[in-house]
Structure formats: structure tokens, C-alpha cells
Amino acid sequence: MTLAQPHDNITLEAQVLAEALPFLKRFHGKTIVVKYGGNAMTEESLKQSFANDVVLLKLVGLNPVVVHGGGPQIEQMLTQVGKKGEFIQGMRVTDAETMSVVEMVLGGAVNKEIVALINQNGGKAVGLTGKDAGLIRAKRLMLPKHGSPSELLDIGLVGDIQQIDPSIVHHLVSGAFIPVIAPIGFGPDGETYNINADVVAGKMAEVLGAEKLVLLTNTPGVLDKAGNLLTGLTPRDIDDMVADGTLSGGMLPKISSALDAARNGVKGVHIIDGRVPHALLLEILTQHGVGTMIKSS
Numbered sequence: 001m002t003l004a005q006p007h008d009n010i011t012l013e014a015q016v017l018a019e020a021l022p023f024l025k026r027f028h029g030k031t032i033v034v035k036y037g038g039n040a041m042t043e044e045s046l047k048q049s050f051a052n053d054v055v056l057l058k059l060v061g062l063n064p065v066v067v068h069g070g071g072p073q074i075e076q077m078l079t080q081v082g083k084k085g086e087f088i089q090g091m092r093v094t095d096a097e098t099m100s101v102v103e104m105v106l107g108g109a110v111n112k113e114i115v116a117l118i119n120q121n122g123g124k125a126v127g128l129t130g131k132d133a134g135l136i137r138a139k140r141l142m143l144p145k146h147g148s149p150s151e152l153l154d155i156g157l158v159g160d161i162q163q164i165d166p167s168i169v170h171h172l173v174s175g176a177f178i179p180v181i182a183p184i185g186f187g188p189d190g191e192t193y194n195i196n197a198d199v200v201a202g203k204m205a206e207v208l209g210a211e212k213l214v215l216l217t218n219t220p221g222v223l224d225k226a227g228n229l230l231t232g233l234t235p236r237d238i239d240d241m242v243a244d245g246t247l248s249g250g251m252l253p254k255i256s257s258a259l260d261a262a263r264n265g266v267k268g269v270h271i272i273d274g275r276v277p278h279a280l281l282l283e284i285l286t287q288h289g290v291g292t293m294i295k296s297s
Contacts, residue, residue, distance in 0.1 A: 159193025
């Protein structure tokens with residue numbers, strides 16, 4: 001024998017389901033690119049929450065495509081081999097030894113863990129790197145030096161995306177699979193490149209014609225100088241915030257990717273708090289967002 005739920009609880013559940021209906025109709029059959037990283041990737045309860053969300057989105061007719069990072073896992077492995085991570089303008093400086101660690105961690109351990117997690121929760125995930133089926137072609141990224149833009153900085157085997165061939169992703173999505181992509185690309189001579197996961201997610205969303213790009217972070221979203229959460233931002237708003245120094249450091253690749261996606265056809269770009277359980281569902285299927293939305297115009 002089981003105890004009946006109080007009517008108030010049942011009514012609340014019905015209201016939640018009813019609220020999701022218009023969003024389910026609007027986004028049915030649409031592609032949602034999700035950048036997965038931060039706390040959502042390291043805390044056990046949040047990992048389960050994320051996997052449940054992705055599987056549910058697929059089951060109700062959306063097409064999630066996951067692009068993942070793995071910064072903490074890379075740092076842990078670098079420490080084990082006696083190396084210290086270094087970042088310039090939010091990008092990891094990557095020599096040959098670091099690249100070997102990055103490929104082993106991202107393309108191996110982390111990617112397979114995410115695939116297994118989604119599959120354990122009822123999905124059908126398939127792991128990829130940018131090397132698979134020629135998915136991500138890249139060249140060496142040269143960063144303009146702060147204060148001297150004509151001077152370029154070489155930060156090693158860090159990739160600048162040249163081309164994405166989405167055919168393998170389309171094939172998997174049409175077969176009811178969930179692609180899980182590690183941000184590793186290949187160069188013209190077969191060299192391997194480490195590419196910022198936010199950059200890969202943004203470009204993937206553009207190429208796939210995604211309805212939404214969702215970036216999971218360790219912050220509530222885009223904050224002003226007083227620490228207030230901002231949403232409904234336009235590309236011009238973001239440009240102003242970068243110019244006055246409100247946005248800097250590790251947020252820059254994220255913001256740059258978000259802006260490029262918003263300017264190139266992705267209708268909604270969301271930077272959300274991955275520390276909130278079921279943040280993905282809350283942002284996509286309810287009126288109660290948990291972060292910042294950047295509008296296309």
C-alpha cells in the first residue's frame with residue numbers, strides 16, 4: 001500500500017507539466033547545443049541531474065548535442081605529471097606534453113564517463129572528438145597581445161576552428177543518438193589541437209542551425225560590476241561590457257562564442273548556473289530561467 005500525495009503537491013506537479021507544454025511544442029525537433037562543464041561536471045548529484053535532463057530532452061522530441069570541457073580533470077592530471085597549467089586570455093597554454101594530457105583526459109576518460117552517464121540514465125549517447133569523421137578542422141590560434149593588437153602571442157597547440165563538417169552529428173541525431181563531443185581538432189598535417197570548449201560549442205551551434213546554445217558555468221550568469229545578474233542582453237550590450245572591463249578573463253571565450261552564435265543565426269544563447277539542479281530543464285522548458293539570455297538582436 002502507498003500513501004496518496006497531498007492534492008497541493010499533485011496540483012503543483014500538473015502546473016509544472018502544463019507550463020512546459022508550449023515550450024515542448026515550440027522546440028520539438030529543434031537542436032539544442034549544450035556546453036557541459038564546471039561544477040555540473042564534478043559533483044555527483046549535478047552529474048546525475050545533467051544526464052537526466054539531456055535524456056528527457058531527447059525523449060520529448062528535442063535534439064541535444066553535448067560539447068564538454070574538462071579543465072579540473074586536466075589540471076589534476078597535469079599535477080600528477082609535475083606540470084602547472086597556464087592561461088592567457090582564458091585560453092590554456094598547450095605545449096606538446098600538455099596536449100598529450102589534454103587528449104587523454106578529454107578524448108578518453110571524460111568523454112567516456114559522460115557517455116556512460118547518459119546511457120545509464122536511459123539515453124543513447126555516442127562519444128566523438130573533432131578528429132572523428134573529420135568533424136573539426138583547425139589551425140594554430142594566435143592571440144593579439146593586450147595593448148598591442150598587432151603583436152601576436154603563440155600559446156602552443158591551441159586551435160582556431162577552420163571548418164566543422166557536421167555530417168557525423170546529423171547522422172547520429174537522426175538515428176536517435178545523443179552526440180557527446182570532446183573539443184579536440186586536427187590540423188592540415190594531422191597535428192592535434194586543444195580547442196576551448198565554449199568556442200567549439202558556439203561554432204557547433206552555428207553550423208547545426210541550433211535553436212539554442214546553452215553554456216553551463218560556475219556563476220549565476222553574466223553579472224554587472226555590482227554583482228547583479230543580467231539577462232535579455234543584446235550583442236551591443238555585451239560589446240559595451242567587454243569594452244569597460246565588466247567582462248574579462250575566463251569569461252571572454254564564453255562571451256565571444258555566445259556573441260558569434262547570436263549574430264550567426266542561433267536564436268537564443270543562454271549562460272546558466274550549472275550548480276543549480278536541473279538547470280537545463282529550468283532554462284529551456286519553464287519561464288523561470290537560471291541565468292543570462294543573450295538575444296540575437
